[in-house]
Amino acid sequence: MKYLVIIPDGIGDRPTEALGGKTPLEVARHPHMDAIAQQGITGWAHTIPSGFAPGSDVGCMSVFGYDPRKHHTGRAPLEAAAQGIILKDADVAFRCNTLTVSDGVMIDHSADHITTEESSQLIQAVNEKLASKEMRFYPGVSYRHILVAQGEAFSQTRCTPPHDILDRPIASFLPSGPGSELLKKLMQESVELLKDHSVNKKRMAAGKRPANMLWFWGQGKATNLPPFQKTYGLKAACISAVDIVRGIGVLAGFQILKVPGITGYFDTNYKGKAEYALKALNEGFDLVLIHVESTDEAGHMGDAKKKIQAIEDVDRLIVGPVLQQLQQEGGPFSILIVCDHPTSTALKTHIAKPVPFALYTQGGPRDEVAAFHESAIANSTVQFTEGFELMGYFLQRTR
Ligand SMILES: [Zn+2]
Structure with missing residues (x-):
């Protein structure tokens, strides 16, 4: 089985006046994400445990499958790990x-x-x-x-x-x-x-x-994460332009894939991310995690139009091509779309609310939801109050 996790950072949002009471995800055209929702399972994950600030450090740790309550010491130690900075005890x-x-x-x-x-x-x-x-x-x-x-x-x-x-x-x-x-x-x-x-x-x-x-x-202070391969039995790689995500990857034993031209911004090499992920899956990795930052950046700018554009770019240049390729290869494969936290375009910052997710496994279960956005998923019954448990569910493994 090939596993792919796509994290468009901060893709979740709240209905905004600028969009006539809709969310950017609701307005954006993303047929490939919708296909995953339509043919798979959708739901909500609480990636930010109560008492934690809704940052990518906490949210991504959950998405990677680690409980922030146990493993989170701060954001910077994760970024330091990405840079190969070894922290001493003091x-x-x-x-x-x-x-x-x-x-x-x-x-x-x-x-x-x-x-x-x-x-x-x-x-x-x-x-x-x-x-x-x-x-x-x-x-x-x-x-x-x-x-x-x-x-x-x-x-x-x-x-x-x-x-x-x-x-x-x-x-x-x-x-x-x-x-x-x-x-x-x-x-x-x-x-x-x-x-x-x-x-x-x-x-x-x-x-x-x-x-x-x-x-x-x-x-x-320094933190350490149990190796992903030991926990889930899968050899994993990760693609991200930002240190925080790469740092979690480093600490969890992911191979960090270097993709040329990725920037963490709107001009990033979306296509390259898809290509390198598919390549890694054909070269012995069981799971590849692709993180995209532009969706979050648009939210921080308070620019709903830019966020819609970023969502559409992720769909057209990453989700579409990987789905097409994996389907052509005949599978089996499993794909998960989730984010670390919602980013409110109106407030220009992260909010500590559950995030929508959609996952599709060939021949796997499906629900009634036909689109990937907040109101379509509103009534979905799959809820992870401990967001880090979503990874085990996606991999059909319990810890
Ligand atoms: Zn952010």
Whole structure:
């Protein structure tokens, strides 16, 4: 059996006024996702256990089949794993955004999706001027970097995800509690250091937002996940442009497939993701997980049209081609579409609500649902209150 899991990040949503009371998934045309829903089983999964913030770190951990209550220590340790950063016992990893603040207001958590090349230069400057033996910076993809800080106290610092405070004054959202003074000092120093950096001068001259501040959040100590192959008996691989998903993959023993041209954004190489996944399934992997970030990014921008476009791109360039190929090969195969959390386009952020899923197994059971969107699935009776159990159900294995 070939297993494929497709995660269009944050694809779930709420009905929005901008779409006449419908959700982006309801308005978008996605015949291939609908076919999976129509011929398979649909339902809801609570990927965010109560008490957890609805982030991709928590939601994706559930989707990968791991209970966040047992395994989640923070978001940054997962991203650090993706970069091959080994955390020692006393280390606390923070997510470090290079972002845009103007007149004390959080303008853009991504600094206009600064390129990896540009932000790497900024992090290099930060390492030269602000790092110490206890504080080390590691450049990541686009605006997403890692700070490794030594000291237990940092795991207790209260931090705020920057994408949750867009267009709001940052003053009351700066780090607080244990370790916060040092972090706030670093953030302040980063403003001074970055404002005149040549990368930012060029960006501003080109009409782009500068990455003029570092912002720390999502921290945690090292975590480990039991190997997926040991738990489920399957050799697995994963495709994602973002460190958080690759990090969960690394920790769970997935092979991380490198696909050229994947960006975590609207210009990503959707087709390449499908091609590489199919190739891996023909080369000895039992399961491939494809994660797509663009659907979530559109939600954060509050742009329903872009989200619809991203959903349609995923359907046309990933779901369609893989379905066609797997069917042509004659099977057997099983495919699951699910996301990590809904992203509300109206609120521009994640919400802690159950996510819709659809799964199809050749010759497997089917329900009455004929389309893949929230209202079509509303009455589906399959519900996973523990979202991490969906993986076992999909693989028809119990742990
Ligand atoms: Zn998001």
